[in-house]
Amino acid sequence: MRTRHLPVDWPVAWLFAEPRLGEALWIALDRLPRGAGVVFGHVDLAPAARRRLFARVALVAARRRLVLVDSRDPRIAKAHDRAEIVAARRRGACLVFVSPVFATASHPGAPVLGRVRYGLMVRGAGVPVAALGGMTARRFETLRPLGAVAWGAIDAWTG
Secondary structure (H helix, E strand, O other): OOOOOOOOOOOOEEEEEOHHHOOHHHHHHHHOOOOOEEEEOOOOOOHHHHHHHHHHHHHHHHHHOOEEEEOOOOOEEEEOOHHHHHHHHHHOOOEEEEOOOOOOOOOOOOOOOHHHHHHHHHOOOOOOEEEEOOOOHHHHHHHHHHOEEEEEEOHHHOO
């Protein structure tokens, strides 16, 4: 079984760059600590528009020494239940973002895991797991003892 540690060069804190950010994307990128990660989504954009936006984000990421990963990169995955964590591990994911841990503006009204269910879901996952959904740095610290090795957010970087 694999270790619960992040790949060596991967950050603990991540921004999920999604369309709902709009122009706040640039504010969020500036607020990220150096060395943080960016998961670039925008999968509904036309391919040419997505490539152009990715290139702009890549310039900022390079300047700020951020780790930029395409959301379609097989090294990362999102999971909402144990079966999806197992599937991600079998596909060879290096990091699985488990969500939603807390209430999130991305999915208003969706049921959340909370700390206890998150901890139970990720126990023995065999792949490094990150927390996503209503996350802040403070909330992440409460999830570390339960197995979280990283965290991702949108609103934590814009407000």
